[in-house]
Amino acid sequence: MSRGKLPSGVYIKHVPSVYSPEQVSRYLARISYPNPPSDPKEFHPTLENLEVLMQCHITTFAFENSVQHYSEHHTMPISPSYLYERMVKRAEGGHYCFGNNGLFAEMLKGLGYRTYTGAGRINVGPSLPAPPSFLAFVHKVIFVQPSQDDNTTYFLDASSGGSCMTRPILLEDGEWVEGATPSEWHGLVKSARGESSLATSLKDEEAAKIEWRLLVKHVKSPDGNEIDTKLLYSFITDEFHTADYEFANYGVYTSTNDIFWRSIVGSRCFWLSPQEEKEMVDQLQNWRKLNSATNSVTLVKELPSQYLGRYSMEGRVVKRHTGPRTTIVCEMKSELDRRDALQKFFGVVVREEDLHWVKGRPPAFNQ
Template identity: 30%
Template sequence: MTWDPAVEESVYSTEQVAAWLEHIRLPTSYLEYVKSPTSYPKTDDSLRALMRCQISRFPYENLSVHYSPTHLVDISPDTLYEKLMGSERDEGRGRGGYCMELSIFFHHMLRGLGFQVYMTAVRNRGRKDGVPGGEYLGFTHINNIVHLPSGQRYSIDVGFGGDGPTSPLPLNELGQAVQNLGRQEVRLIHDNIPKQKLKEPKLWIFQYRNAPENEWNSFYSFAELEFFQHDFEVLNWWTSAKTLHRWTVLVVRFLREGEDVQFSSNPTLPLANDVKIVGKVMLVDNVIKVNLGGKTSIVHSFDTEEGRLQALSEYFGISLTQEEKQSIRGWDKALS
């Protein structure tokens, strides 16, 4: 594949990329690159560290659908930087986002570090009781594909929520299983989906199984085809208006080894060179659920908006503006 270096510039400045590197709490072995982001190493290990720091720092959340005057989502990179990093992040204004927000933001950070990366669109499958099945539907998801100097290609999905991978997944024909959270394994296989009439090109299919003895099941598929910001502006209009779990208030934060279930802006983290994801904490409507690599359990529940706002702060470090808090009034997902 031939890359055009003229289009590899990030929309974010070197100062913004450096601020992000500091914000995601890199392992100590990578801290030297905060001062020189473009010298960040382009290796399998360094890419895995970035991905895990990203998904444990910025939660998957659809709050803008419920807690905003428009009930829509703005995915322009400048808006994303302000939302995720926050001009007042020391006061808890930093947020997360849904797949297009998180992946577009991460895409430009990778570009700012000098990675060869492009975005592609993804077809999800429908779900019943949380389990994917049936047809692959339209493009409602997003993914980044990174090409390393070694020649290895990786899928880097930082926006699939609690069902997403916690490591980069190699794009090769081996389809090897990669350990995910707990006993769960994930992989990519190169194959056709049932609705394809043209058998070439094959698609990459993201699969999971919750234990090694279980059968594989498929979540989504994508092609190695570059999509652009304008493409996702179109897809975001439909996704944020018609899907995006509008029937659920949802927040998911992955937990790094050394982090508490309750959010801390100054967690005690190990100085190890590897970042380990050991669990996840989730807000689903009016409950807080926790999974530490095994069974998911409810640890907290609430029946009022005041209780939900408190849970957002305590478990995710998210504080909404007064305008955002008022915007859910009259909305079908508002609590009493």
């Protein structure tokens, strides 16, 4: 049976990247891709290499919005030239989904992948079984057909935010993949919106399942007996374009009700240490008994680790997450403290002369 197909079995065609081969090569060096080819045209656009690219990307670029508050313009530019200059050439930080996934999608094109981008609706509601509360289409996502001769499609999100995906997932109802560690899994389910007007027939009016939902499951206790499941967002397979993202991006950084207006956020993956990886391996068997994932984890000996942790900036603290364990690693009491934390944990450069631009805005420390 055919699995992982877009509606009507359509193919994604090859589209040239906005970035030059030289820029793509510099990107591979920036993310520390293991043994990169001297010429991007020699890159092998396989599923395994896609997973490695994704993990190198999310350990390099943080999900963050520092420019929104520490700049005179208080915007979040998303043009390809800006993203390349800030993230790759100057290595000054990351972005949120429009930037991180925007850069990644174009670099994938430059490496020979057939890909396009779509959009999703973030769920701001609590964990399941509580009903979702969706925002508008303000989250950028990516679709890839890594095989050179068929239309098998994978979904991915390399934005690095929150409980981010760490590897592609087959676009198939009920598919699951392992997340940062064996204590986390991401899954896809096809569903229908409760308020939808669409049905499979007029006779029984069964709601048409045309919407996808990305779920994440977390082991919340070291013994693996407590599991939390959250619906992260919904998405459709329509292709979205520059005008769509520019409009959505403007709405995100100007909305006074948005978390990005109220906060300076940060989230970044990191490779686990050998000791932390050993602890994960020791608990692997117990956790995987609870896991419905159908794929195996790609092991690449050139990578620092097979598992990831995450740093997160939450209010005035920075937390370090490894599997079900969370520790506070930094407490901030001033803008200088936050500047140093952004640099140390998230690779974000904020110049001292730009710190004053946050004054009077919601995230600012008391002056």
